[in-house]
Amino acid sequence: MRSQILIDNVARDASDSQTFDHKDPVSGETVTTMAAATVEDAIEAVESAQRAFATWSQTGPSQRRDILLKAADILEARAEEFTKTMSAEVSAADGWSHFNVFLTTQCLRQAASLTSRIMGDTIPTDRPGVFSMTVRQAAGVVLSMAPWNAPGVLGMRSLAYPLACGNAVVFRASEASPRTHQMLVEILHEAGVTPGAVNFLTNNPADADEVVEALIAHPAVRRVNFTGSTHVGRIIAEKCGRYLKKPLLELGGKAPFVVLDDADIDGAVDAAVFGSFMFQGQICMSTERFVVDDKVADEFVAKFGERAAALNHGVPKNDPSVIVGPMFKPASGERINALIDDALAKGATVVTGGKADGAQLAPTILDNVTSDMDIYDQETFGPITIVVRVSGVEEAINTANDTEYGLAAAVHGRDIKRAMDAALRIEAGHVHVNGATVQNDANAPFGGMKASGYGKFDGEAVIDEFTELKWVTIESSDQQYPI
Numbered sequence: 001m002r003s004q005i006l007i008d009n010v011a012r013d014a015s016d017s018q019t020f021d022h023k024d025p026v027s028g029e030t031v032t033t034m035a036a037a038t039v040e041d042a043i044e045a046v047e048s049a050q051r052a053f054a055t056w057s058q059t060g061p062s063q064r065r066d067i068l069l070k071a072a073d074i075l076e077a078r079a080e081e082f083t084k085t086m087s088a089e090v091s092a093a094d095g096w097s098h099f100n101v102f103l104t105t106q107c108l109r110q111a112a113s114l115t116s117r118i119m120g121d122t123i124p125t126d127r128p129g130v131f132s133m134t135v136r137q138a139a140g141v142v143l144s145m146a147p148w149n150a151p152g153v154l155g156m157r158s159l160a161y162p163l164a165c166g167n168a169v170v171f172r173a174s175e176a177s178p179r180t181h182q183m184l185v186e187i188l189h190e191a192g193v194t195p196g197a198v199n200f201l202t203n204n205p206a207d208a209d210e211v212v213e214a215l216i217a218h219p220a221v222r223r224v225n226f227t228g229s230t231h232v233g234r235i236i237a238e239k240c241g242r243y244l245k246k247p248l249l250e251l252g253g254k255a256p257f258v259v260l261d262d263a264d265i266d267g268a269v270d271a272a273v274f275g276s277f278m279f280q281g282q283i284c285m286s287t288e289r290f291v292v293d294d295k296v297a298d299e300f301v302a303k304f305g306e307r308a309a310a311l312n313h314g315v316p317k318n319d320p321s322v323i324v325g326p327m328f329k330p331a332s333g334e335r336i337n338a339l340i341d342d343a344l345a346k347g348a349t350v351v352t353g354g355k356a357d358g359a360q361l362a363p364t365i366l367d368n369v370t371s372d373m374d375i376y377d378q379e380t381f382g383p384i385t386i387v388v389r390v391s392g393v394e395e396a397i398n399t400a401n402d403t404e405y406g407l408a409a410a411v412h413g414r415d416i417k418r419a420m421d422a423a424l425r426i427e428a429g430h431v432h433v434n435g436a437t438v439q440n441d442a443n444a445p446f447g448g449m450k451a452s453g454y455g456k457f458d459g460e461a462v463i464d465e466f467t468e469l470k471w472v473t474i475e476s477s478d479q480q481y482p483i
Contacts, residue, residue: 001031001032001033001085001088001089001179002032002033002034002179003032003033003034003035003173003178003179003182003202004034004035004182005035005037005041005045005199005200005201005202006182006185006186006189006198006199006200007041007044007045007048007196007199007200008048008052008195008196008199009189009195009196012035013035014035014036014037014038014041015037015038015040015041015044016038018035018036018038018204019033019034019035019036020033020034020036020175020202020203020204020205021033021034022034022089022175022176022178024091025091025328025329025330025331025359026091026326026330026358026359031088031089032089032178032179034175034178034179034202035202036202036203036204036207037201037202037203037207037211038203038207038211039207039210039211039214041201042170042201042203042211042214042215043214043218045170045199045200045201045215046141046170046199046215046218046220046221047220048196048199049141049168049169049170049196049197049198049199049220050140050141050168050220051196052168052194052195052196052197053138053140053141053167053168053197053220055194055197056163056166056167056168056193056194056197057137057138057166057167057168058166059166059194061115061116061118062115062116064112064115064163064164064166065112065113065115065116065164066112066192067188067191067192067193068108068109068111068112068115068160068163068164068191069108069109069112070191070192071108071160071187071188071190071191072105072108072109072112074187074190074191075101075104075105075108075187076101076105078183078187079098079101081183082097082100082101082152082180082183083097083098083100083101084097085179085180085183086100086151086152086177086180089148089151089176089177089178089179089180090148090149090151090176090177090180090328091325091326091328092279093279093323093325095323096278096279097152100150100151100152100153101152103150103152103153103440103442104152104153104155104156104184106153106442107153107156107157107160107442107458108156108160109442110442110443110458110459111157111160111161111163111164111442112164114161114164114165114460114462114463115164117460117463118136118164118165118166118463118467119136120133120134120135120136120469120470121133121134123471125473127475129475129476129479130473130474130475130476131473131474131475132471132472132473133471133472133473134469134470134471134472135469135470135472136165136463136467136468136469136470137166137467137468137470138165138166138167138466138467138468139165139167139222139223139246139466139467139468140167140168140220140221140222140223141167141168141169141170141218141220141221141222141223142162142167142168142169142170142221142222142223142224142225142466143169143170143172143215143216143221143223143224143225144158144159144162144169144170144171144172144225145158145171145172145174145212145224145225145226145227145228145236146158146171146173146174146181146227147174147176147177147227147228148174148176148177148328149279149282149283149284149328150279150283151174151177151180151181151184152180152184153440154227155171155173155177155180155181155184156184157442157457157458158171158225158227158457159171159184159185159188159198161457161458161462161465161466162223162225162466163188163193163197163198165463165466165467166467167223167466168194168196168197168198168199169197169198169199170199170200170201170215170221171184171185171198171199171200171201172201172202172203172211172212172215173200173201173202175202175203175204175205176328178202181200181202182200182202185198185199185200209235212236212239213239216236216239216240216243216245217239217243221245222245222246223245223246223247223248223465223466224236224240224245224246224247224248225247225248225249225250225455225457225465226247226248226249226250227249227250227251227284228251229251229252230251230252230379230404230405230451230452230453233249233251233252233453236249237249246465247455248447248453248454248455248456248457248465249453249454249455250284250407250446250447250448250452250453250455250457251284251407251448251451251452251453252284252379252381252405252407252451252452253284253285253286253288253379253405253406253407253408253448253452254288254289254377254378254379254403254404254405255275255285255286255287255288255289255405255407255408255409255410255428255437256287256288256289256290256291256399256400256403256409256410256426256428256437257271257272257275257287257289257290257291257409257410257412257436257437258291258292258396258397258400258409258410258411258412258422258426259290259291259292259293259296259297259300259412259413260293260296260393260396260411260412260413260415260418260419260422261293261295261296261413262413262414262415262418263293263296263300263412263413263414264412264414264434265296265299265300265303266303267412267434268300268412268434269300269303269304269307271410271412271434271435271436272287272290272304272307272385272436273304273307273308273311274436274438275287275410275436275437275438276288276308276363276365276383276385277308277311277324277363277383278438280324280325280326280327280328280361280382280383281380281381281382281383281384281385282327282328282381282382283438284407284408284452285407285408285437285438285439286381286385286437286438287385287410287436287437287438288379288380288385288386289369289376289385289386289388289400289403290304290385290386290387290388291388291390291396291399291400292387292388292389292390293389293390293391293392293396294389294390294391297387297389300387301351301365301367301387304351304365305351305352305365308351308352308353308363308364308365309352309353309363311323311324311362311363324362324363324383326358326359326360326361327356327359327360327361327382327383328359329359330358330359332356332359332361332381332382333355333356333357333358333359333360333361333382334356336355336356336361336380336382336384337355337356338374339374339375339378339380339384340354340355340364340366340375340384341355342373342374342375343366343369343373343374343375343386344366346370346372346373347368347370348366348367348368348369348370348373348375348386349366349367349368350364350365350366350367351365351366351367351387352364352365353365353383353384356382361382361383361384362383363383363384364383364384364385365384365385365386365387366384366385366386366387367386367387367389368387368389369386369387369388370388371402376388377402377403377404379405393418393422396422397422397425397426400426401425401426401427403450404450404451405448405450405451405452406427406428406429406448406449406450406451406452407428407429407430407448407449407452407453408428408429408430408431408432408437408438408439408448409423409426409428409430409431409432409437410431410432410433410434410435410436410437411423411426411431411432411433411434412433412434413433413434416433419433419434420433427449427450428448428449428452429445429446429447429448429449429452429456430444430445430446440458441458442458442459443458443459444458444459445457445458445459445460445461445462446458446459
């Protein structure tokens with residue numbers, strides 16, 4: 001496959017004709033050859049978006065809504081092409097790729113519904129004869145950066161919401177899913193977005209720091225959104241702070257799943273399998289820690305281990321929603337093996353699974369994990385999870401919060417009042433009572449706390465991320481001013 005940059009809706013090579021090959025991490029074969037954009041290309045993309053902003057920001061809400069709805073229809077019509085491209089680039093099972101199509105179209109339709117919800121308010125004032133109000137206006141050019149693991153929905157949400165609010169976007173794609181990300185932009189162009197309102201860049205990873213710095217530094221860029229690792233998110237946040245740009249950061253996680261002593265164990269295991277092993281656990285919301293009350297721990301671990309052991313590579317058996325294949329990178333296996341070795345040396349036990357062979361790792365559960373083990377708080381991003389045994393609700397909540405991350409969480413218990421009280425005390429951007437940690441609903445705000453970032457995608461909360469709230473008054477020209 002081949003991926004080019006897109007500026008003013010025209011596909012072309014990088015200005016110096018350089019390319020970069022995205023290779024399959026396991027086979028080493030080239031999957032996609034992409035244009036390696038230069039700093040000059042990046043600046044051109046921003047300046048094109050700045051020109052397009054003057055037109056796109058003035059389009060009516062109905063026009064923007066219709067274009068986003070049309071884009072959803074186009075994506076559905078190109079679903080087979082999209083899923084094949086995504087599966088090839090990120091080594092995803094067809095089920096995960098098709099689910100991305102569903103989530104992406106849901107995102108587009110939710111964004112379309114928001115175009116008529118961008119509103120201000122009238123403000124009471126003690127000044128006679130003065131009309132005081134607020135208006136929301138598009139911020140300007142938005143720099144969007146999305147990852148490879150769910151390239152459809154995570155890419156489109158970084159585009160559709162800024163566009164719905166009247167902004168222009170420069171989309172810097174992941175080097176691991178360049179053609180998949182380019183398809184998103186092509187679909188928006190086909191749907192009728194103003195030329196230049198969505199420009200697309202790919203670059204050699206070696207040039208990433210220089211290209212991203214140039215993009216954030218450009219005066220026309222007024223918002224930045226980034227989804228990815230906490231390590232890179234901190235770098236992006238520092239760059240944004242230097243240039244006084246407002247970022248939206250959705251970063252890593254170590255999602256806790258609390259099993260209280262009155263939980264429906266079978267229901268909890270259903271959610272545990274899905275949340276831990278969907279797409280090999282390579283989801284920011286994947287369940288990485290089970291905080292289980294001692295009273296039910298043996299039963300939960302036995303049933304969870306039995307279900308996990310039935311998940312062979314590529315064979316769903318009794319869990320058709322979860323197919324566990326190889327991880328994206330063999331290096332992930334080396335990193336996870338080091339975490340397993342450390343945990344076992346300090347007293348953890350293997351319930352099922354074991355150590356990785358390169359990118360291959362059977363669904364793995366470690367029990368009796370304690371806070372002195374590296375895996376207790378380090379994100380694994382693979383088909384491995386841990387069990388931490390606790391006594392009582394208070395210890396469960398404290399353990400759930402004993403992490404620098406705060407993206408997703410779940411609490412399972414039949415006493416809904418008690419489970420809800422626990423959910424409200426857990427430090428995470430979204431918490432699900434009797435559900436899985438892996439959740440996505442375009443109607444609900446999505447974002448994290450602590451080292452999982454700040455700001456919200458989805459729902460009406462996203463409007464605040466991509467608009468400026470302006471105070472406006474209408475006053476009499478012959479008013480008297482206090483001295």
